[in-house]
Amino acid sequence: MNIDTIRHFIKNEILDDPNACVDNDDDLLLTQVLDSLGIMRLVAYIEETWSLEIPAADVTLDNFSSLRQIDAYLACRTEDVQVATS
Amino acid sequence: MIDFLIHSPISHFARNTPHHEALSFRGESMSYASLDEASNQLAHALIHSGLGKQDRVGIYMYKGLDLGVAIYGILKAGGVFVPLDPFMPVERLAFILADCEITHLVSSDALVRTLSKLTLSLSPQLYGVSQDTSCPHLAWEDIRSFPSSALKNQLIDQDLGYIMYTSGSTGNPKGMMHTHHGSVSYARWGALHVGLMAQDRVASHAPLHFDLSIFDFFSTVQVGGTVVLVPEQVTKFPANWSEYIQSERISIVFTVPFTLIEMQQRGAMEQRDLSSLRWVLFGGEPYPPKHLRALMKALPDARFTNVYGPAEAPSCSCYDVPVLDDADDTPIPIGTVSHNSAYLILDDNDQECSYGEPGELCIRSSTLTKGYWKRPDLNARAFYRVESFGPFPHVFFRTGDVVVQYKDGLLRYLGRNDRMIKTRGHRVELDEVEAALTSHAAVSEAAAFAVDDGRGSKAIHAAVTLEDGKNLASGTLHRHARSKIPAYALPLEIIVVSDLPRTSSGKIDRKRLAEQKVAEGMNEHREESF
Numbered sequence: 001m002n003i004d005t006i007r008h009f010i011k012n013e014i015l016d017d018p019n020a021c022v023d024n025d026d027d028l029l030l031t032q033v034l035d036s037l038g039i040m041r042l043v044a045y046i047e048e049t050w051s052l053e054i055p056a057a058d059v060t061l062d063n064f065s066s067l068r069q070i071d072a073y074l075a076c077r078t079e080d081v082q083v084a085t086s
Numbered sequence: 087m088i089d090f091l092i093h094s095p096i097s098h099f100a101r102n103t104p105h106h107e108a109l110s111f112r113g114e115s116m117s118y119a120s121l122d123e124a125s126n127q128l129a130h131a132l133i134h135s136g137l138g139k140q141d142r143v144g145i146y147m148y149k150g151l152d153l154g155v156a157i158y159g160i161l162k163a164g165g166v167f168v169p170l171d172p173f174m175p176v177e178r179l180a181f182i183l184a185d186c187e188i189t190h191l192v193s194s195d196a197l198v199r200t201l202s203k204l205t206l207s208l209s210p211q212l213y214g215v216s217q218d219t220s221c222p223h224l225a226w227e228d229i230r231s232f233p234s235s236a237l238k239n240q241l242i243d244q245d246l247g248y249i250m251y252t253s254g255s256t257g258n259p260k261g262m263m264h265t266h267h268g269s270v271s272y273a274r275w276g277a278l279h280v281g282l283m284a285q286d287r288v289a290s291h292a293p294l295h296f297d298l299s300i301f302d303f304f305s306t307v308q309v310g311g312t313v314v315l316v317p318e319q320v321t322k323f324p325a326n327w328s329e330y331i332q333s334e335r336i337s338i339v340f341t342v343p344f345t346l347i348e349m350q351q352r353g354a355m356e357q358r359d360l361s362s363l364r365w366v367l368f369g370g371e372p373y374p375p376k377h378l379r380a381l382m383k384a385l386p387d388a389r390f391t392n393v394y395g396p397a398e399a400p401s402c403s404c405y406d407v408p409v410l411d412d413a414d415d416t417p418i419p420i421g422t423v424s425h426n427s428a429y430l431i432l433d434d435n436d437q438e439c440s441y442g443e444p445g446e447l448c449i450r451s452s453t454l455t456k457g458y459w460k461r462p463d464l465n466a467r468a469f470y471r472v473e474s475f476g477p478f479p480h481v482f483f484r485t486g487d488v489v490v491q492y493k494d495g496l497l498r499y500l501g502r503n504d505r506m507i508k509t510r511g512h513r514v515e516l517d518e519v520e521a522a523l524t525s526h527a528a529v530s531e532a533a534a535f536a537v538d539d540g541r542g543s544k545a546i547h548a549a550v551t552l553e554d555g556k557n558l559a560s561g562t563l564h565r566h567a568r569s570k571i572p573a574y575a576l577p578l579e580i581i582v583v584s585d586l587p588r589t590s591s592g593k594i595d596r597k598r599l600a601e602q603k604v605a606e607g608m609n610e611h612r613e614e615s616f
Binding site for chain 1: 173319322325326344348351352353564565574578
């Protein structure tokens with residue numbers, strides 16, 4: 001599951017706390033899970049893991065403020081890739 | 087000019103341009119008439135609940151229209167507002183509430199959960215809170231039932247307007263006291279410098295506990311302009327931030343270089359119409375010329391000003407940046423001192439430096455702090471006093487910033503003479519970071535040091551040694567530090583070492599640690615490129 005892969009990265013790499021609790025709908029900004037640097041690291045990780053290029057205009061509150069939104073964005077992008085390659 | 091108290095413009099413009107927008111937030115707005123009425127009601131509510139003249143009132147809120155009501159309501163009641171970062175660790179919040187003897191707090195339901203974690207000796211009266219808590223509270227709805235008549239009190243411009251807390255080297259933050267007089271001076275400097283007009287829409291991008299916000303809120307209302315509050319989440323996403331400038335037709339921005347560099351590099355600026363933006367002010371730390379040049383090219387019609395001034399003496403100098411030559415990477419000067427400011431550049435023996443000789447910048451200005459709250463030790467050493475006529479000496483603030491001045495008259499910033507650093511615009515005392523780490527039982531010694539992040543700012547790193555026989559699970563120290571210091575002050579990386587490098591005099595060699603980190607980074611970079 002993409003959502004769990006991202007959660008794992010956030011907990012282990014960004015928060016450096018494997019026991020942290022990050023729920024799917026938590027506001028990652030207001031709960032201070034992510035700050036500006038954290039967002040940059042997360043975007044770089046997603047780009048590398050899913051071999052995607054995320055345009056600057058896509059790195060927005062609508063796409064990145066909760067795990068569920070990131071998952072939806074990723075689903076949309078990977079679908080694009082599949083359509084383009086099929 | 088309107089009056090000598092910082093909140094006076096609100097009622098002035100409520101009479102003269104009652105329907106003009108005073109505040110705007112996410113497409114909603116509040117007129118001068120409504121802001122005047124709502125802040126009078128809050129002031130009456132505060133006084134009714136026992137607030138005395140010059141009592142401190144905390145503002146513990148996210149950005150929103152109510153934030154403006156809180157600021158002006160407290161001031162109108164004769165109170166002193168104390169901005170509290172809604173993202174700070176609870177322990178730090180508890181410290182400030184106790185240190186500043188805050189028994190009244192304007193907050194919101196969104197932060198009640200954090201407030202409930204506080205164990206306070208006093209339970210503060212809360213305002214703007216409707217949820218049940220153990221503290222007495224008034225909802226905005228209750229506050230609206232108070233009279234909206236103007237308040238009468240005997241405030242003068244030498245009374246305090248706000249106390250702002252910043253990183254302190256002892257491990258606890260310190261509060262800077264600012265008067266109405268100082269705030270009005272700062273506000274008028276800003277309004278005059280950029281020729282503010284009622285049509286201007288000024289971004290409130292910086293958090294309230296950061297002194298750039300004083301320009302945003304107070305300069306704007308000097309001319310009856312509109313303060314556009316930027317939601318915290320928007321400030322974290324450069325593409326949303328540039329979109330917000332466009333949709334809110336923001337004309338003036340005062341922020342830190344980090345925010346502007348991010349916007350220029352990741353803000354999708356080419357997809358936005360940013361023609362409303364006429365003036366960009368920046369401060370807090372140096373702006374690398376190559377990045378500034380790129381932004382100036384992207385915003386060819388805007389003007390740019392480098393504003394310098396510690397929070398103790400805000401905006402004490404500035405420099406209007408001309409078009410930068412492509413090949414010129416000379417650091418941007420901090421310029422000339424603002425009106426109603428005087429300065430000295432002193433060497434280690436407090437002798438005045440001559441042209442070309444680096445020394446510490448000492449500032450005497452109308453914006454100067456009245457000193458640190460309840461810190462006689464700091465007040466004794468942070469100021470340089472020069473005998474004058476009569477009983478009162480001239481007081482200069484020792485900025486700790488090393489500058490040089492050549493015969494062109496411009497001041498140039500060279501660095502710090504102590505352990506304070508700036509990271510993404512935030513002031514951090516590295517001693518405070520070390521104090522947070524060594525407060526963990528397993529840590530024997532800690533060394534925090536700053537490394538250039540390649541984006542014009544500094545990244546904090548730390549190395550620690552452990553007490554004999556102690557071990558630490560991964561992440562333990564980060565978690566511990568996060569409970570003590572704000573997120574921006576957390577080290578990016580904490581390494582555990584068996585010994586810390588030492589100088590010949592036996593002190594921890596933090597410079598060597600920083601050099602090792604830089605060398606390590608270069609090696610990693612080389613490996614990546616193979």
